[in-house]
Amino acid sequence: MNLSVYVPLLLTAAFGLVAPGAARRLPPAVATWLLGVGGLLAATASAAALTLLGMTLVGQSPLLAAEGHWSHTALRHADPVSLPLAAAALAVLAVLTGRVLVAGVRRATALRDAFTLAAGLPTSGGELAVLDDPREMAYAVPGRPGRIAVSAALLRRLDAAERRALLAHERSHLVHHHHVHQSLAVLAAATNPLLCRLPDAVALSTERWADEDAAGTGRRGTVATLLTRTAAAAGVQARPSVVLAAALTHVTARVAALHAPAPRLAVWRVVVLLGLLAASAAALLNAANELERVFEFAQSAYLLGGR
Numbered sequence: 001m002n003l004s005v006y007v008p009l010l011l012t013a014a015f016g017l018v019a020p021g022a023a024r025r026l027p028p029a030v031a032t033w034l035l036g037v038g039g040l041l042a043a044t045a046s047a048a049a050l051t052l053l054g055m056t057l058v059g060q061s062p063l064l065a066a067e068g069h070w071s072h073t074a075l076r077h078a079d080p081v082s083l084p085l086a087a088a089a090l091a092v093l094a095v096l097t098g099r100v101l102v103a104g105v106r107r108a109t110a111l112r113d114a115f116t117l118a119a120g121l122p123t124s125g126g127e128l129a130v131l132d133d134p135r136e137m138a139y140a141v142p143g144r145p146g147r148i149a150v151s152a153a154l155l156r157r158l159d160a161a162e163r164r165a166l167l168a169h170e171r172s173h174l175v176h177h178h179h180v181h182q183s184l185a186v187l188a189a190a191t192n193p194l195l196c197r198l199p200d201a202v203a204l205s206t207e208r209w210a211d212e213d214a215a216g217t218g219r220r221g222t223v224a225t226l227l228t229r230t231a232a233a234a235g236v237q238a239r240p241s242v243v244l245a246a247a248l249t250h251v252t253a254r255v256a257a258l259h260a261p262a263p264r265l266a267v268w269r270v271v272v273l274l275g276l277l278a279a280s281a282a283a284l285l286n287a288a289n290e291l292e293r294v295f296e297f298a299q300s301a302y303l304l305g306g307r
Contacts, residue, residue: 002080002290005052007283008045009194011276015042016195022273023201024253027263028208029176034273035205036181036188039198043191045280047096052287053081053089056294065298074301078294096191103190107183110242111142114179117243118143128167130155136230138166139245146174154230162226165214169223170244172213178206179242204250211254212262224258227251 019039023031056079059065065072079086118141121129129149131137136154141147148170155163173179185202189195214223231251257263 004283005287008049008280011280012042012046013194019201023205028205031205036184039188043188046192050089050093057086070298071301075298099190114242115143118147140170140173164217168217169210169214172210173244220258224255
């Protein structure tokens with residue numbers, strides 16, 4: 001393998017660095033899809049690169065070589081990756097696998113708890129569940145079906161336009177399955193810590209997406225006022241991590257975005273993100289081809305009687 005095997009690792013780091021800016025500057029729906037799905041693809045590419053780095057060391061096992069009909073001695077001599085580096089790649093891959101399993105279990109548990117919460121909400125209001133609670137709160141709960149929970153105290157405080165905006169915001173979370181996008185970002189960051197800023201970026205883009213949907217019911221300033229008024233009480237109740245509250249995160253940045261014109265698509269930003277993914281895929285393919293040639297050499301040596 002040549003240096004191309006390291007390119008996905010570098011480009012994944014670059015993807016993680018540009019993610020927060022993309023979440024702020026791209027139209028939120030575009031940013032959410034690009035960062036959620038793209039981040040997971042970038043993380044997968046980096047994990048594949050680590051796998052390629054460790055494969056030649058694994059392939060030098062005499063038992064595995066005998067089963068695969070290649071010469072482990074020839075493979076050792078032709079191995080382009082040093083023994084310490086290959087061993088380190090395998091160790092890192094094992095640690096990251098554990099991180100992904102832990103993150104996956106936590107998200108699955110949070111989703112199960114959210115479904116239980118949704119099923120336990122009052123059913124008299126259909127999609128909307130009005131809670132007899134003196135605290136001011138509103139949140140969307142994924143489930144079958146998803147529900148919008150709002151306290152009576154908060155509804156009494158808001159005027160008609162703000163209530164419409166609040167319900168539109170929370171409904172957007174349910175309709176567009178924003179908890180799924182956020183889960184993809186969490187799994188991507190678990191797969192590669194270089195994407196540690198990705199979950200926060202996707203949280204911002206999903207909230208901005210819901211804000212823009214809410215702004216479609218009236219004035220952008222109404223949504224900004226709603227966020228400012230409800231921010232102080234947004235986190236008063238512990239909830240599963242997949243439950244999304246209207247004014248829980250990034251309130252200052254979202255208010256600023258609502259006071260500005262609706263975001264327009266900057267094609268070059270999309271091209272940069274897609275270019276990073278495409279370059280990672282191309283480099284990974286090249287590295288895989290190089291590794292295949294190494295194993296073909298070892299198989300030829302085996303056929304000639306080498307072990």
